[in-house]
Amino acid sequence: xxxxxxxxxxxxxxxxxxxxxxxxxxxxxxxxxxxxxxxxxxxxxxxxxxxxxxxxxxxxxxxxxxxxxxxxxxxxxxxxxxxxxxxxxxxxxxxxxxxxxxxxxxxxxxxxxxxxxxxxxxxxxxxxxxxxxxxxxxxxxxxxxxxxxxxxxxxxxxxxxxxxxxxxxxxxxxxxxxxxxxxxxxxxxxxxxxxxx
Numbered sequence: 001x002x003x004x005x006x007x008x009x010x011x012x013x014x015x016x017x018x019x020x021x022x023x024x025x026x027x028x029x030x031x032x033x034x035x036x037x038x039x040x041x042x043x044x045x046x047x048x049x050x051x052x053x054x055x056x057x058x059x060x061x062x063x064x065x066x067x068x069x070x071x072x073x074x075x076x077x078x079x080x081x082x083x084x085x086x087x088x089x090x091x092x093x094x095x096x097x098x099x100x101x102x103x104x105x106x107x108x109x110x111x112x113x114x115x116x117x118x119x120x121x122x123x124x125x126x127x128x129x130x131x132x133x134x135x136x137x138x139x140x141x142x143x144x145x146x147x148x149x150x151x152x153x154x155x156x157x158x159x160x161x162x163x164x165x166x167x168x169x170x171x172x173x174x175x176x177x178x179x180x181x182x183x184x185x186x187x188x189x190x191x192x193x194x195x196x197x
Contacts, residue, residue, distance in 0.1 A: 019069060023048065027062045031077065031087035040084040079120040086121075100136060102194060106175075108132065115174065122174045127152065131167055132175075135182065135192030144189040 020028055026048040031039055044059060063085060067077055078086045100108040107116040113129040115122050124132065130152045135143070149159040168190060172182055183191045 021062075021065060023058075023062050024065045024069070027059070028066055028087075031085060035087050038084050038086045044084065076119055078116075102136070102181075106181075108136065117174070117176050124171075124174065127167055128171050128174070131171055135190070136194070139192050139194035142185045142188055142191045146189075148189060 027044060030044050030047045041056070041059065045054065048062075049058070063077055063079075070076060076088060078088050099110065102108065105116075105118045108114075109116065109121075110133075113124050113126065115124060115132070131148065134148065134152050145161045145164055146158055148164055153159050168182060171177075175181060181193055183193055185191055
């Protein structure tokens with residue numbers, strides 16, 4: 001159901017009314033038609049812009065506008081890195097019984113080996129997930145390269161420090177680690193800093 005206003009179009013989604021621009025409305029409808037499912041970037045481009053050539057920035061601007069108007073309480077637009085977007089009702093589509101909340105915008109989903117950072121869902125490889133889990137289980141403790149190698153890789157031969165560093169770099173990127181969750185301890189290993197632990 002929609003109605004026109006001076007600022008845009010009012011659309012009702014899950015009993016909540018939002019005032020969108022015309023492009024935001026088109027994106028919202030594509031996502032609402034596939035509620036709780038990932039909609040690829042290509043699919044959104046095809047349905048919203050049709051034959052017009054546009055840049056990724058056009059979609060990003062539309063999504064940002066929607067997020068600002070919708071807020072973060074009940075319904076939100078989740079980014080699925082490298083895949084697309086999904087419209088979600090809270091976190092009902094994720095098995096929260098197997099989730100660890102580090103902070104409000106940092107959640108680890110054990111059942112799916114995914115993390116949720118600022119409402120963006122990112123898949124982790126098996127080793128990245130094992131590494132993050134080991135850090136989280138040992139907050140604020142310095143973990144040596146040997147500790148990490150034995151507990152995450154579970155191999156008789158110790159992994160080279162350089163190999164562990166590569167995994168930590170990948171994990172930091174996925175964590176958007178601006179707050180410094182994973183701290184390097186020079187000459188020793190790493191420490192996962194969990195505030196309030």
